[in-house]
Amino acid sequence: GADDYLAKPFQIEELEARIRVQLRRANDRTAPVISCGDLVFDTNTRLFSLGGAALSLTPREHAVLEQLVVKAGRTVSKAALSTAIYDFDTDADPSAIEIYVHRLRKKLEGSRVQIATLRGLGYL
Incomplete structure (x- = not known):
């Protein structure tokens, strides 16, 4: 929707603040508790x-897993995960996402939760 408009020129801080508001709105629409197999995420x-x-x-593992759980059933790109865990001004290595996903898979071993890789698309 077009419920927010920012005229040029604008301050980057104003853009970041508006993005945070939109992300909060999106998160407010989620259920209070999300379950994926035996993994439970309390959004409150x-x-x-x-x-x-x-x-x-770790905080970054948490951010990656949160994105995957909130968007369960949909493909989440590396770019989307990178945006979720890094600041706008951070120059992040895309392979770092693979490392966090690997660590999460280790921590989820033995459970009914799996993180699937869709080559060239992201994770599911």
């Missing part, structure tokens, strides 16, 4: 649990 507390136990994640 932003905590993950696996098989009833708290799942220990």
Whole structure:
């Protein structure tokens, strides 16, 4: 929709603030608890649990897994994951996403949750 417009020239801080507002709006539409197999994400507390136990994640692992869970059933590109975990001014290596996904797969081993790679598209 076109419910927000920013006239040129604009300050980058204003653009970032408006993007954060839009992201918050999108997150407000999600269910309070999202389950994927035995993985549970509480959107209010932003905590993950696996098989009833708290799942220990680094901040970036958390951001990647949150994107994948919130968008479950849809392909999430590396670019979308990169945007979710890095600041706008950070020059990130795209292979870093692969590292975070690898770590998440290790932490999810033995559960009913799988992160599938769709070559050239992203993750599902």
